[in-house]
Amino acid sequence: MSWTMSEYFLLGVGYDGQERKAYLKLLDLHEMRVIIHWDMTGHKPYCLSERPAAELINDPRLKEAGAVDFVEVEKYDSINDRSITMTLIKATDPLAVGGTKKSIREIVRSWEADIPYHLNYIYDNRLIPSLVYRVENGKFTPILGDDKNVQQILERFFNELADNEKQQIRKWLEILESMHPPIDFVCLDIEILGESPTRVPSPSNPEDRVVAVSFAGTKNMDKVLVLKRDNFDMRFEGGGFSLELFDDEAGLLMRCFEIMEDYPIVVSFNGDDFDLPYLKNRAEKLNIPRNKIPINIGRDGATLRKGVHLDLYRFFNNKSVQVYAFDNRYREYTLDGVAKALLGVGKVQVEKPLGELNLQELTHYSYTDSRLLRDMVEAGDRLLLRLMAVISRISRMPLEDVCRHGVSGWIKNLLYWELRGLNWLIPLKEDLVSAKGETSTKAIIEGKKYRGGMVVEPVPGIHFNVTVLDFASLYPSILKEYNLSFETINCPHEECRSNKIPETPHWVCSKKQGLQSSIIGAIRDIRVKWYKPMASDKSLTPVQRSWYEVVQRALKVFLNASYGVLGFEEFPLYCPPLAESTTAIGRYVFQSAIEKAKSLNILVVYGDTDSIFLKTTDPEQVNELIRWAAEKFKLELEFDKVYRYVVFSRRKKNYLGVTDRGFVDVKGLTGKKRNIPVFIKEAFDDMLRQLAEVKTAEDLERVKKNIREVIAAWYSKLKNRTFEIDQLAFKVMMSKTIERYEKTTPQHVKAAKKLQAMGVKVGPGDIISFVKTKDKEGVTPLQLARKEAVDVDKYIEYMRSTFEQVLDPLEIDFDSVVGLTSLESFM
Structure with a gap:
């Protein structure tokens, strides 16, 4: 599709503290470049007070805090079903409203004083991020879904609804059926070489060199920037990307920023907390002029001077996205875990420290991370970006905010946008x-x-x-x-x-x-009656069905x-x-x-x-x-x-069912949880395969005999230690740094401490693999564990508790199957 010169995609909304103005990040769809549109309405940060304007004007504390104007306005008080007069207190900047001990909201009881200013600006100007707008003479007009198409959908699928309900549905259809243009993006990953292998690089105090930055994106971008250094093995055989070498780190960073500025969207994995803050602060440490650094660090994360930054780590870490948008296909929030679940391939695993990698190994390692990010973004006809954009439209929240906030933040923003449009007091x-x-x-x-x-x-x-x-x-x-x-x-x-x-x-x-x-109600109706059926309509093309699937998942x-x-x-x-x-x-x-x-x-x-x-x-x-x-x-x-x-089960509200198609459905049973050892899982799955064969009550008696034999065989493997030690590993993700586990020390953290003591870097998002052992801590990292140190009795107990949930309703006793007496089972 060709775009006219007056059509823009609303990419982001922000506030500039120096200019004291709001601005829009508009993507010119004709030239695919971002332009900054400054507010021309004189809009200012504000909050509301129930006290009369005449009274507030005479309070010197408010002027000292930054109040510049007091305007009485009518608002609807929905709690008490009445109109009320409030005073709108305008301020010099957002921090004058709230954020310091001397802010306006600390002086007078205030309403709507804790809303981020850029979101307030969106509400007041009735903007919908991630929509395409036509801009003429400074006026913004959203390009909504085709009116004729929307009317046909209404008549065909929503005709039985009341007129007021149809009107709501129409508004949603106009927004969701609006065009969604393909947008250029680039994914990046950085590599830091620490002077000490045990020191974790710090974004706030970036002492260590950036030795590589890799990019993978649209416009045929496949590139790795590498810093030359002493004693660096320069062997390189290629790898599907171009290579640029630099003699000095400042030159590498300048080139990195140049590439970032060429794209409207920059994608990272944990870039809010690490990659972008590190690049910015390292550049400043190397005395690169501030106006040459396109990165801004805010309270919620890192953004770009012109484009936007999407941190996929924070998006995938959203439980609602994981469960409802991706059907729990991934369970680990690492790049490796998400990529393996969604793409079937993971990160390059390296056994040597970063400083010992040659040029070929370093570039391949770094580039693979960027390429995985790009592959995730492009998978399913760019499902990920389109999902974010649909959520952005529904929530009235810019793309960056969608990544950084949970679903409660999205819902809050939608409700606030609607309340403001109705002139209701929040x-x-x-x-x-x-x-x-x-x-x-x-x-x-x-x-x-x-x-x-x-x-x-x-x-x-x-x-x-x-x-x-x-x-x-x-x-x-x-x-x-x-x-x-x-x-x-x-x-x-x-x-x-x-x-x-x-x-x-x-x-x-x-x-x-x-x-x-x-x-x-409108969101429910539009999903159930339109988007969900269309997502499975075989008469549509795969691309069309994919779009409807994205929208129905977002809803x-x-x-x-x-x-x-x-x-x-x-x-x-x-x-x-x-x-x-x-x-x-x-x-x-x-x-x-x-x-x-x-x-x-x-x-x-x-x-x-x-x-x-x-x-x-x-x-x-x-x-x-x-x-x-x-x-x-x-x-x-x-x-x-x-x-x-x-x-x-007689004891728990867990159940196991076999569907008419032979699929074994396990709800709430330990044997199906992702972090259990492979050994226990394979034993449990072995039992499930037997249960899947049952079609009649007679079959069940035969299968119960087989299950007894299965359990006895797996039990013998444990007792005789005829297992591979990695089969016994529990895998649990670190949700925070080791130091932040203060009140209790879970088993995986005990194992992580042992790794840290050996100089292994461990941080949030890392998966710790550990084995239960007979030493004082009771756990050992898989890398350090020996078969003879395994606490077999602990695994037998875990096996018992896992199997009993299914054996109990089958009236099979675990201990009698494995030959334990009642006394032995408690020893």
């Missing part, structure tokens, strides 16, 4: 809790503030022919159908108090549409977190009765479904929150239950799967 958390009250139900799970989802105790044993039904997006659907929002729950209207929430003293407004209900991330943030105490719109009411309705719906199933003579063998296990495969019974849920609650009860048989 409430203070303490006011919200004070007005709406606390929870009333008693939590069953320790540490929770209110009662959660309903659990139907499993019927222990083995059940054949079990159908599983799921309530699709149960909690988001409840938010929509029951008008639940922070302002509608326990509203101030006396006439609404009779509109009670089951099992609670709370009520919900029947006079006004709830904001969260409306937003989450899924928001939906699955939309309920969770309501009961999260750190969330600024935290509203305990709202979270409690959502789960209360969920329990009411779930209990009703169980009673309906019983009335249809269906045995419910298990249920948890939104999933119900039915001992039937009769399609008429199943369809009757699905119809009933739609008619009574306007909720979608969907078919999930059929288990040929399912096994429930």
Whole structure:
């Protein structure tokens, strides 16, 4: 597609402290270069006060803090359903509003004083990052999805909705169906050569030389910059990239910055905390002029003077991204772990210290990291960048912020953007809790503030022919159908108090549409009715399906977190009765479904929150239950799967099921957890293969005999030490530096300390492999472990606890299988 000279992609929004102005980073799609557009409206940082302007003007402390203007404005107070007059206090800069002990918000009680200024600027100017804009005479007009196409989608898929709901859907479709242009990017990785192999390079005090910087990106960028040095083996045979050699480090860094400035997007892995701060501070240490260094370090991370910096480590470290966008395909947050999971290949492993690598080895090692990053970005028709851009559009948050914030930050930003557009006062958390009250139900799970989802105790044993039904997006659907929002729950209207929430003293407004209900409802409808079906529509091209898949996954991330943030105490719109009411309705719906199933003579063998296990495969019974849920609650009860048989433990709410296609489904069982030793996992998988063969009750008796033999064989391998020691390694990731584990020292940290004592660098994100041994600490790093030092009894105990979860419902006793007496099992 060709772009006109007036079309720009909104890449980022920032604030310049010297200019005291907001600016936009606009990508000129015609020339693929970033231009800086300075604010021309005179917009200033501000906060709001309930005190009259006349009173505030006469407070000398405010002027001293940086207040420059006081303007009375009308706002809607959604908590009390009334219009109020507030004073807008304009300030010289964001720090004058908040951030120091003498800031305005420390002097007067303030509203909207803790919102980062660049986000405030986005709200007030109704900007949507990652959209394409047409700019004419300083006016910004978003290029939205084709109106005719949007109208056709509405008529075909959303015609049964009310007009106000259709209007919401239209707005979302216009944003999400808008074009998404391909954007140039470059990935980088740096290598630091420390004078001491035990010293960890410090970005804040960069004493060590940058000896290599590798790049892999669009525009045929495959390059490694290398610093020549004394006694450096210069053997080089090539490797799919070009090589540039430098006699001095400053020259290498200048060339690095030149390449970075040639791209609108620079991608790194942990670049916020390491690569970019190191490059900037090292350049300053080498007296490179500040105006030649394109890197700025802010409170949240590193950015670029013109382009934007995306740190994939922080994005992949986001639990919602990991679970809902990537289906838990990766479990480790290292570049090696993520790349192996998503691409099937990992980092180059080197056995020698960096200083001993020759030119060929060093460049291949560094370039591979950059190439892996590029391959991840380009995989699936650039799924990763498009996913970020869609999340950016939904959350109204720039790409860099999307990478750096969790899903609660994305949802908060979307709600704030909507509140500002409606001219609603963004409430203070303490006011919200004070007005709406606390929870009333008693939590069953320790540490929770209110009662959660309903659990139907499993019927222990083995059940054949079990159908599983799921309530699709149960909690988001409840938010929509029951008008639940922070302002509608326990509203101030006396006439609404009779509109009670089951099992609670709370009520919900029947006079006004709830904001969260409306937003989450629209996101849910648009995903379920349009994007999810289109993602699996075989009549579309793979590229088209890929786009719909990206959008439906992004929407899924928001939906699955939309309920969770309501009961999260750190969330600024935290509203305990709202979270409690959502789960209360969920329990009411779930209990009703169980009673309906019983009335249809269906045995419910298990249920948890939104999933119900039915001992039937009769399609008429199943369809009757699905119809009933739609008619009574306007909720979608969907078919999930059929288990040929399912096994429930007497002691735990874990289960094992074999689907009608022979897939073994294990929920909550230790044997399927990723960090267990390969030895235990292979033994467990051996047992699962036997269970997958079962089709009838007769098969089961035969397989139980085989399972006894399998367990006995693996047990003998342990007792006789006929194993490879790496098969016994536990693998656990370091979530922080060794020094920050203060209160307790987990086993993997004990092992890491042993590595550190030998001069091995260990940091956050590293995977520590260790073996349980008979020494004082009880663990030894895999690299140092010997077979004869292994504590075999510990592994037998682990094997027992892992297998018993499945053996218990099968009525097989682990100790009797391996020949242990009851006394021996406790020794």
